[in-house]
Amino acid sequence: MSVSGLCEVCQQPAVDHTCDRCGNLVCDRHFDAELGVCSECVAEIRGGDPSDPTGTSDDDMPDGVDTYEY
Ligand SMILES: [Zn+2]
Ligand SMILES: [Zn+2]
Structure with a gap:
């Protein structure tokens, strides 16, 4: 087998x-x-925050934090 390099991200063969x-x-x-x-x-x-990789939640606040004031 020769060197078979594929980009780990996009799988194209031109890896540098x-x-x-x-x-x-x-x-x-x-x-x-x-x-x-x-x-x-x-x-x-x-990033440093693997718990929220895609931002599916609208608020960044942890649960239980009440910072909203009306
Ligand atoms: Zn890496
Ligand atoms: Zn790539």
Whole structure:
């Protein structure tokens, strides 16, 4: 088997980078040159909140916090 690199994010064969964090092979579009990691790791590093990945909830407040004043 020769080197078979597919971008871990978009599955295209033109991979140019290896993520420093998770080791994924990723294409140029999905590699952050500043951090040296793939776009998935960038999301984890910058996001830091895996409990709400898509923002399905409208409010960012934890339950039980009553900050609303009328
Ligand atoms: Zn890609
Ligand atoms: Zn990564």
